[in-house]
Every structure is written in structure tokens, then in C-alpha cells.
Amino acid sequence: MKHAFAPLLTLFSAALISGSAISLATDTGTDAAPKATSSTLSGQYSVRAAPPATANQTLAVNPNADGTIQFGLSVWFESGQHCGVIGTAQPNGKGKWRYEDSLTSDIEEDRCAIDITQGADGKITLNADAKAQCQSTCGGGVAISDIEFPNGSQTSSTPAGDILNDAEKFFNPKVPSP
16 A cells, blocks of 8 residues: 555645745546546554654545535644545546636635545545635645545544534534634
């Protein structure tokens, strides 16, 4: 299984230092396919750095009857910076969904487009569009590029539930609710 978190931290650090986007996956899957009608993508997924490091990434998914998925992506960097997106992604082929927000904005940092792909091996890849990396959802100097959740990173197969209705609780799970 290809799952070593140390290279992820190296990429995160390089992105923070250079102010560039993180890039963790290479398969962009550009083939067109018919619309998806069902989803096996459900639950919560997590990749965490080995202690004492604190970097981690979390994906939470609620599948909907119409084939869309409600999802939340939270990426915490070792530096304490954060990227977080919560939204609904439209089906875009078998095992594929696409999330778009503010694509017509004059401000490039506001544009956000993420392709979510679930491979036959169970690996989930989130690829952000090069010109829509969701920078306004991140701390300064970081952006979403390509994120991987390897097979075996699923922490719960139960739909994410109401956690996605409370961004503060999802992005900061240790913060007590008021």
C-alpha cells in the first residue's frame, strides 16, 4: 500500500514556503463518462501525520438519492494553516463528482472547482482545477490542489450526517459546541 505521510508533509511545507498549491496526486482522469446514478462514496476518511506532527486531512461524505454528494474537506497544515470546503458535488461519471463555486468571479482566489474520484481500489482523489484552487477557503499562502485518501483511510462507513451542517464543528472537531 502506498501510504507514507512524510512525503505529504514535505509537499505541504514546500507549498507553504513557496506560496504555491499543494499537489498530492497525479491521476487527473480526464475521460468523459455518463452521469452517475448511485454512490458508494459515504462516511468519513482521514489521513494524519505521525505524532508529534499535527498535519491532517479529513473528508466527510453524505450521499444523496439524486446521485449528488454533500461533502466536507478539511486540511490542516503543520504550520497551523487550514483549507476547508463544504458543499454539494454533482455526479460526473461513474465514481466521479464535481464541485464548483464562484467560477465566474473576477477574483481568482474566490474560484473553486474540485473533481472527486473514487477509484476501483477504494482510493479517493480530490483534484482542484489549476485556475480555481479554492484559495479563499484557506489560510494565506496555501491552496487546495490534489489530495489523496488511500484505500484504508476510511474511519467510518456511516454517512457523515449533520456534522457538515456545522462548519466550525467539522473544521475544528475538538472545539466544544456552544
